[in-house]
Amino acid sequence: GLLLFTVALAGPTKDQRIPRNRATVMLVIDVSLSMEATDVKPSRLVAAQTAAKAFADGLTPGINLGLVAFAGTASVLVSPTANRGETKAAIDQLKLSERTATGEGIFTALQSIETLGAVIGGADEPPPARIVMMSDGKQTVPESPDDPRGGYTAAREAEAKGIPVSTISFGTKYGVVEIPDPAGGTDRVDVGVDDPSLREIANLSGGSFFTASSLDELTKVFDTLEEQIGYETTRGDASRPWLILGVLVTTAGLVTALVLRQRLP
Numbered sequence: 358g359l360l361l362f363t364v365a366l367a368g369p370t371k372d373q374r375i376p377r378n379r380a381t382v383m384l385v386i387d388v389s390l391s392m393e394a395t396d397v398k399p400s401r402l403v404a405a406q407t408a409a410k411a412f413a414d415g416l417t418p419g420i421n422l423g424l425v426a427f428a429g430t431a432s433v434l435v436s437p438t439a440n441r442g443e444t445k446a447a448i449d450q451l452k453l454s455e456r457t458a459t460g461e462g463i464f465t466a467l468q469s470i471e472t473l474g475a476v477i478g479g480a481d482e483p484p485p486a487r488i489v490m491m492s493d494g495k496q497t498v499p500e501s502p503d504d505p506r507g508g509y510t511a512a513r514e515a516e517a518k519g520i521p522v523s524t525i526s527f528g529t530k531y532g533v534v535e536i537p538d539p540a541g542g543t544d545r546v547d548v549g550v551d552d553p554s555l556r557e558i559a560n561l562s563g564g565s566f567f568t569a570s571s572l573d574e575l576t577k578v579f580d581t582l583e584e585q586i587g588y589e590t591t592r593g594d595a596s597r598p599w600l601i602l603g604v605l606v607t608t609a610g611l612v613t614a615l616v617l618r619q620r621l622p
Contacts, residue, residue: 358607361600379484381437381473382416382586383466384409384444385425387492389457391548394493394532397571401493401528402453404572409491410445412579420586421484423469427462428454429498437473459496459558460504463488463511463522470520486520487586490558491575493528495551502554512561521564523585524555525578529570 386409392402413422421437424447434447470486496502502509515522530549538544552568559566565585569575 361603381421381486383423385462385490389428391494396529396532408575415583429456431461431465458498459508460511488522491525512558515562522562523564524559526555526568
């Protein structure tokens, strides 16, 4: 018992997972026309909406979650907030549009994070932040990802600001959509996913890269991100178990001593 008390008084520590209570996450979703593809049932967009809402529900309450949608341009649909209902309602209202401006999606998310940091204030440094981007195709506006408004440039900007961009390449290489043509017919367009560019964005920004070709896989990716984002590991006090064990052992020793003493002549 004395040995156990000695260990407890020495102040042992261990890693502990605790929920974050001051962090910002921007969910950036591609709403280009390629998200209409049905290689992921019932469609890429519907599956993305389902998984994104579950992601919003699973984040720890202390995290502010915002939503950006991007196609040819990007817009903030929900500024970072702890109100999950507002975010989920906006996810349900996502509408498809033409073209894919990946860089604009990241730049818009960065601006929203900076705005929140300025409003909160009162701390030595802004709250930790992360961008989670889900897309199914490569950038089309501008043509080069290294353009000043391109995806790679935006990723480098995010890295400089200490805001990782975790990317999810969502869909298969066999996706197709039918686009109306001027003659009144439709053109069948291949919209296979573009893993290399999304992987490079994650690498340049210091984030993680994931792939998902079904709703189940996408849900698992979001579950992993919830664990990465929602909790932090810190060194905490671990003396309590040693104290409890010391009390139990000492008590057992005293009881045993009393019992044995009663049996002596």
